[in-house]
Amino acid sequence: MTWLNKVRERLPFGKKRETPDNLWVKCPRCHEMLFTKEYENNLYVCPRCDYHGRIGADTRLGQLLDAGYELLDAPQVTEDPLRFKDSKPYTARLRAARANNAHQDAFTAAAGTIEGRRAVVGVQDFTFMGGSMGMAVGDAFCAAAQRALDEKCGYIVVTAAGGARMQEGILSLMQMPRATVMTRRLREAGLPYIVVLADPTTGGVTASYAMLGDVHVAEPGALIGFAGQRVIQETIREQLPEGFQRAEYLHRHGMVDMVVPRKDLRGTLSDLLDYLRPRAAA
Template identity: 55%
Template sequence: MSWLTEYVRPKVRGLLRREVPDNLWTNCPSCHQMVLVKELERTLNVCPHCGFHMKVPVAERLKWTFDADSYTRIDLPKVAADPLGFRDHKRYADRLKDARAKTQLDDSIAVAHGKIMGYPAVVAVMAYEFMSGTMGTGFGEGFIAAARLAILQRAPLIVFTASGGARMQEGVMSLMQMPRTTVAIEMLKEAGLPYIVVLTDPTTGGVSASFAMLGDVQIAEPKALIGFAGPRVIEDTVREKLPEGFQRSEYLLEHGMLDMVVERKNLRATLGRLVGLLTAAPPGDVFTSTLPDPEEPGSETPLPTT
């Protein structure tokens, strides 16, 4: 080989080669277009090509929902790490350990309290990044903690759903969280507190069959998949072609399952307006002048236990 091949060509290639970060681009799961990550940060994780609302990490969801620097996360109750000693090709305890290390979350829910457009509120966010947002005993305890906090503060509870359903590694204990969360919602209703649900993509399984469909107001983000079983499972079962857009937000709104479909950029303002209407309280009020006193006789309801 000549000196041109051995020396000059590598030097030239080195000058022309540029290091490109691995996380510079991402694919839209709906239209499959390449999108700059910085562009997604500007659009609140909404695809600029097709308007699809992508999944959102817990920290971002809380930041976009509450007023700036106005919220506080709470610690959630601890539960048994592996109640059934479950194992498939990997131990459930190891899966939990990996998920907690990756997400910095204890389970598939985070709870915070603060102000939305000046109104006090308690917000619970399902973390899809934690084992696909599945519902286990840890989630159930977190949901009940959110309901307790809302009743204590005389504030509405807002829940953002994003889940693949019950957590199979906890078996029937996971399914028991469906009635437990339902009882917690009944406590809110008896206390006269608003319960608002925001359904995001995807909301499926036992979550959609319980607390996700029990809101005083049902909101969804555009094009979100909402249902119990997936479309392909239903088609294979009934052996019929499903309607276009079946189980998407717009279809459910048209058929009376939702109250409104709201774009992500308008969610905070919409939630603030709803809280104001449902409580008839001025911004900054703690609702004690407009809602029943929790200390009144007969107003207390025992919390569900495992």
């Protein structure tokens, strides 16, 4: 130990003050350093450049639903039905994903109210294996839709996914028509089905329930599409326009009904539920 360290230990201000590791967060877009608390209080939106950060299922449900909502039970499905293994077994990937997540798979649903309007809200969590759609996601989506049918209320789904889950093969792709059937039943019952497109929404999710809503709401800057930009560009052999597959571009071209900042999302969904709710027969 050097003489300077000995002196430091004897002085009241000599020891280095410890600070939390998570005090700051860097914005992925503008790279500004933000106070984590400020970022959280701003709904995980950068106050400098308005970048809408990706958030988990519990955070999203807490932002949208009134207090006291009910989490729906996660459906039980056969895990690893194909005994799939790439660089590691599928079961190992599931264990790793669950170790870092409070839920058993990528889709979590809850029943409650949004500013007093009854609704069932399902949230796809990109942090769980890229929000990929497998049998558990398909079952959870359908179970939540059935709950909306039973309660005769609106169904809101917040999508964020890289597409179908390759480890479940054709069983994953079968969730696309299953979810489509449930959206059709909601429509036949006259119940609103609203989709909130968060960043990113791609692949088989975009090709099914993400684009079957009565109203499509997107968060600013969200990546929305089926195939990736590089694949499209190499296929058509043309340079893609600026902002291609972003929420604002899709809104200008009629694929998205509205682009709503996160701070206004709760109020917008409440208004949509009120406007689209079934009317009593005259």
